[in-house]
Amino acid sequence: MTGRPGTERRDPLDRRVARRAEGVLRAANESGALEAADVHVAQRLGRLTGEDEPAVLLATALVVRAVRQGSVCLDLAGVDLDGVDLGVAASAVRDGAAWTRAVAASRLAAAGAVHVDHGLVYLDRYLREEQQVEQDLRARGDQAPPVVETARLEAALEDWFPSAGGGADGAPDFTEQRAAAARAATSWTTVVTGGPGTGKTTTVARLLGTLLDVAPGPLRVALAAPTGKAAARMTEAVQAAVARSDVPAAHREQLSDLRATTLHRLLGWRPGSQTRFRHDRHDPLPHDVVVVDETSMVSLTLMARLLEALRPQTRLVLVGDADQLASVDAGAVLHDLVDGLEGAGDTRVGGTGAVARLTRTHRYDDTIGALAEAVRTGDADAALAALHDGRGAVRLVTPGSADDDLVAVARRLLDAARGAEPGAALAALEQHRLLLAHRAGEYGVAHWNRRIERRLREETATAGGAWGGEWYAGRPLLVTANDYGLGLFNGDTGVVVRQPGGGLVARLADGSPDGRALPVSRLADVETAHAMTVHRSQGSQFRRVTVVLPPPDSPLLTRELLYTAVTRAQESVTVVGTADAVRAAVERPARRASGLARRLTDPATA
Numbered sequence: 001m002t003g004r005p006g007t008e009r010r011d012p013l014d015r016r017v018a019r020r021a022e023g024v025l026r027a028a029n030e031s032g033a034l035e036a037a038d039v040h041v042a043q044r045l046g047r048l049t050g051e052d053e054p055a056v057l058l059a060t061a062l063v064v065r066a067v068r069q070g071s072v073c074l075d076l077a078g079v080d081l082d083g084v085d086l087g088v089a090a091s092a093v094r095d096g097a098a099w100t101r102a103v104a105a106s107r108l109a110a111a112g113a114v115h116v117d118h119g120l121v122y123l124d125r126y127l128r129e130e131q132q133v134e135q136d137l138r139a140r141g142d143q144a145p146p147v148v149e150t151a152r153l154e155a156a157l158e159d160w161f162p163s164a165g166g167g168a169d170g171a172p173d174f175t176e177q178r179a180a181a182a183r184a185a186t187s188w189t190t191v192v193t194g195g196p197g198t199g200k201t202t203t204v205a206r207l208l209g210t211l212l213d214v215a216p217g218p219l220r221v222a223l224a225a226p227t228g229k230a231a232a233r234m235t236e237a238v239q240a241a242v243a244r245s246d247v248p249a250a251h252r253e254q255l256s257d258l259r260a261t262t263l264h265r266l267l268g269w270r271p272g273s274q275t276r277f278r279h280d281r282h283d284p285l286p287h288d289v290v291v292v293d294e295t296s297m298v299s300l301t302l303m304a305r306l307l308e309a310l311r312p313q314t315r316l317v318l319v320g321d322a323d324q325l326a327s328v329d330a331g332a333v334l335h336d337l338v339d340g341l342e343g344a345g346d347t348r349v350g351g352t353g354a355v356a357r358l359t360r361t362h363r364y365d366d367t368i369g370a371l372a373e374a375v376r377t378g379d380a381d382a383a384l385a386a387l388h389d390g391r392g393a394v395r396l397v398t399p400g401s402a403d404d405d406l407v408a409v410a411r412r413l414l415d416a417a418r419g420a421e422p423g424a425a426l427a428a429l430e431q432h433r434l435l436l437a438h439r440a441g442e443y444g445v446a447h448w449n450r451r452i453e454r455r456l457r458e459e460t461a462t463a464g465g466a467w468g469g470e471w472y473a474g475r476p477l478l479v480t481a482n483d484y485g486l487g488l489f490n491g492d493t494g495v496v497v498r499q500p501g502g503g504l505v506a507r508l509a510d511g512s513p514d515g516r517a518l519p520v521s522r523l524a525d526v527e528t529a530h531a532m533t534v535h536r537s538q539g540s541q542f543r544r545v546t547v548v549l550p551p552p553d554s555p556l557l558t559r560e561l562l563y564t565a566v567t568r569a570q571e572s573v574t575v576v577g578t579a580d581a582v583r584a585a586v587e588r589p590a591r592r593a594s595g596l597a598r599r600l601t602d603p604a605t606a
């Protein structure tokens with residue numbers, strides 16, 4: 001990620017420098033405003049289309065940068081080029097509107113490589129995907145709504161979300177969840193959004209029961225999530241919700257047999273392509289209902305692929321927390337859908353889709369909830385008050401003082417793994433997670449992994465234990481790429497455990513007590529996971545979480561980052577950093593440029 005333009009001056013031998021760039025592209029690259037890759041893409045598109053206008057090429061490189069940083073498009077009026085020697089391009093980029101018009105009139109735009117749409121500059125692919133998502137949602141909403149007999153639906157809702165009790169004397173209060181289920185029963189597309197513990201999974205389980213009750217025949221249901229880890233968690237959570245004694249017994253077998261899969265698997269992964277799948281408009285998914293969990297992690301591209309693979313009369317229920325970090329790839333689709341569909345008004349029947357917001361936390365009332373809510377609503381004073389409250393569930397500590405705790409955690413994992421106890425090792429792994437914003441540098445994952453390993457090595461050496469090599473008993477693992485052959489998914493976690501007869505084996509968490517055993521020699525794309533990025537932790541929860549905040553001026557330090565980190569914890573959160581860093585995070589909502597919310601709100605301008 002680049003910093004603000006002009007904040008670093010690059011050495012010409014630095015590999016991030018695009019050596020053949022000239023003029024303003026070179027200046028922007030040398031100042032750190034653009035990466036070499038941004039410049040190369042703009043130059044290549046320029047060569048292909050005969051475009052040589054410096055301001056247009058600069059705009060293109062800036063859009064490439066914006067996409068790399070998660071946006072879908074770019075508003076040139078908001079670009080900060082302070083510190084970049086603009087040379088001959090200076091007058092052309094001074095006025096954002098004029099600059100945008102120049103891009104719209106350029107050869108690059110005429111050739112369809114870039115587009116200007118509602119004053120925003122897009123690369124071709126992202127404009128097409130955004131338009132497709134909007135059109136598919138609209139086409140789904142334009143059909144007659146699902147036919148459900150009102151009396152039958154009311155009876156089913158009363159069975160699955162009883163109104164009696166209404167929260168009195170500890171009886172569950174299903175008011176919000178029932179309304180969400182009613183919306184999903186009467187809409188082709190429904191978004192169910194809410195923070196941790198607001199009962200999203202409970203809603204999904206009972207909603208499926210409701211749909212099964214009112215369906216005229218058998219229903220084919222698919223559950224999916226963006227990562228293997230999130231899918232495994234969805235399976236477990238739905239099964240737990242179905243197993244509760246107060247859940248109607250009807251359909252129990254079908255509901256408890258449901259297994260969530262990754263979206264890539266559901267859509268039919270094709271070797272060699274990350275963006276095209278077996279199921280598409282010509283070969284749609286056969287399901288009647290598709291429920292997607294952790295939708296905040298779904299990129300614009302994946303959402304486009306999912307929507308085009310749905311039959312018009314497949315109900316789609318998108319579940320997630322719109323306040324969490326958005327996907328690693330471009331787009332903030334869940335956030336945009338919530339904004340856009342809510343902006344479009346009450347669309348319960350027909351329309352583009354419906355949003356059901358769950359606001360009541362059922363899991364905890366404690367300081368984690370208060371901290372999460374303060375962060376979510378941008379109230380830095382309340383966040384700091386929660387952190388200083390002294391009740392122990394959440395606390396703020398300085399960097400040096402966290403090490404002993406972190407090493408103690410790693411030590412417990414090590415002891416279980418050395419004792420050849422896979423169950424205990426996997427349980428230890430889920431007890432705690434260290435989360436960071438950055439991958440590299442002093443506040444990055446690599447540094448903290450090494451820091452913990454170094455301390456462990458010192459301690460275990462003094463304790464007389466053997467140590468060394470990349471593979472060691474007690475090494476926590478994070479899978480970083482899908483391996484369909486091995487059934488491993490990006491985001492899966494595990495731990496290296498000593499085998500009773502000696503030797504090492506990896507145990508991958510799969511929901512079973514001892515996990516799945518795999519020879520360490522078969523694991524190619526894995527990293528050590530004493531620490532991981534907050535992004536990586538999405539879709540998982542741990543009993544305790546420690547989050548190390550970078551300094552206040554880090555561009556990665558955002559409200560969504562802190563909110564996501566805090567909401568990974570079930571019992572306690574330790575924030576490592578300064579009060580200034582907490583304040584900076586809370587007061588800096590991540591902004592991803594996208595036109596999707598506007599398209600959904602205002603079809604006339606789409």
Ligand SMILES: Nc1ncnc2c1ncn2[C@@H]1O[C@H](COP(=O)(O)OP(=O)(O)OP(=O)(O)O)[C@@H](O)[C@H]1O
Nearest residue numbers: 172173174195196197198199200201202203362363
């Ligand atoms: N209406 C309700 N009344 C009382 N308890 C509830 C209600 N809904 C859910 N719960 C309980 O609250 C806890 C959290 O619910 P659930 O797992 O459905 O939330 P969630 O939003 O899916 O959580 P997360 O996604 O953060 O794991 C569970 O123990 C569940 O049984």
